[in-house]
Amino acid sequence: MQFSLRPGVARQLALAAGVLSATSFLSSCTKGGGDYAKTKSGIEYKIFKKDGTGYSPREVVGGADAAYKDRVGKVMSAHIEYRTAGDSVMMKSRERQFGVPVRIPLEALTAKQMGAEPEAFALLQPGDSGVFRFNADTLYMRNAHQLAPANLKKKGNYIILTVKAVALQDREAAMAEAMADQQKMMAEQQRQMRTYAATQDKEDDATLQEYVKKNNLTNFKKTPSGVYIIVTQPGTGGNAKPGQMVTVQYRGTLLDGKEFDASAKHPGQPFSFAVGRGQVIPGWDDALQQLNKGSKATILIPSSLAYGKQGSPPAIPANSPLRFDIELTNVADAPAPSASMAPAPAGR
Template sequence: MLRNSLLLWPAALVAGAIALNACNPADAKFAKTKSGIEYKVFGKDGKAKEIKPETAEAAYKKNVGQIIALHVEYRTAKDSVLFQSRKQQMGFPVRVPLQEVARKGGLEEAISLLQPGDSGVFRFNADSLSIKTTGQPAPPQIKKHGNTMTLFVKVDAIQNQADAMAAQQKAMQDMQAKAKAHEDKQKPLDDKTIQEYAQKNNLQTQKTASGIYYVITQPGSGPKPTPGQIVSVNYSGKLLSGKEFDSSAKQGRPIEFPIGVGQVIPGWDEGIPLLNKGSKAILLIPSSLAYGQRGAGADIPADAVLRFDVELVDVKAAPPQQPMGMMPGGGAPQGAPQGR
């Protein structure tokens, strides 16, 4: 799965869905800020609110330094859902520090129009929003749906640092317990799905202790990679329906990443080291070792078992460790099935 080059404010907002249809009635008209943001704002009662941006900005400044808890959803011009925080956060809000609005016309200014309990619908020019956020035009996967983006927001609370930290810790504990219970229920279902798929497609699979099924279709004679080493991999990722959601061919080159450091999904960190350099294989990865209950974007649904056809092109030694303070920037490599 390609690492997303997405429109973020900040990255925490796209960790995950809201159903705001009830507060987006057709008879409510968009207003517009001087910077070009089209907006509708609704109060706790679901009725449209008349917002004066200057008054809202003054109220927002009083909250700078506080933590906002909110649910967000991004949609394309064709109303395709890009991100859903309720889904990604299993119903819990994301929490983001409120900062001074540095750039007008972006997501920060949109959020500044809202108070606790408010809901908002904001429409942006996709290119303009991306340039303000990343310095570059909107990526093709967004623009292919049209050159506007709509952001739906529901503000849960605005809290001080201590209250927000306590709420976040409680939410994390609840989320982990909920995720574990779901994973335990999903594992046998995934295992059955994989077995049925293998039988239907005449695949003579082997199985790891964690539940990955694999078939080496072309043995290699080179070394197997070890943790920390850099691997180069050609791959095609598909749902079991046969729909391809990603491939290295789309990038025009193999992808590279270090083994065993969490920069890719767990199924890759475990599955790729099963192969010798030069090997080709099929990896059938249960959802718990892929994108789990959250799924990934519009292409990979929740609880999806994934098939990867892979080729281990190269294995290189781990780079020498650099002194503290001189480490290069982190993040998943371009093209890798990103870790969770």
């Protein structure tokens, strides 16, 4: 899996993750409330139902909910969270979605989904809260087709998923509500980004200027958005344009030199994407449009155009400007859409 150059990451797991509203609940579920039960597929779990002002355990007979068949075809809204064995938060839906719950379509389970998140969600009824413990390597292999990173497993080879099931809806109602929530999220995101960038961009730029000077990185170009580009080997032809497919070899580090990912770690998996389509972090979209085929460059990206105030734990802390040493190995036009995807002729 390429490191989370793509926005929204985890990006690293198939589902976004989030934090519960009550820290006390998370603590009580993970540290108390009896031993974990286990499904036949190996998921360890604790299920709790709302009981007055608190929670009480809810037994799931045989590790499967016979009533799940009645929920298939509906959509569950939930706040969810992923943590490492060392209790580091990996992803938070409340933060990523500005308090709006994620919506999870409930479908009939297949053999491939047993032992993964869909099976865990199937155990929950509206109002329930649950804690699920997965083998980290197993979960990563199912979702990303590789073993979990070593630094994630320092305190144990498992990942904890905590879920607060809010409500159950028909698909039509869920879709309508999701569209309204999307507008709210976008407005709040833009407001927070403006506030964040007003101060953080100034701090990051001062940091990057100091870094450029300290490391004698001369002949740099600074884009209007604040990305520093130092071309170390010119390429040929025109610069990559929005919509074109580019293939990139790269090495990403924090400014202290600590490497968090590199294409060399993914042999046989060339990293290709469409420029300017939001498939990578904004700093990459900006920088790649300043380069042409065969060029090599060092790019320095302010945190607001990378992973921002959330970072990408555990490898990238919050508010981290990043360095990438990249080689643009190919630039090509994107393939034409297939006939089934082509727009209908005028008049139809």
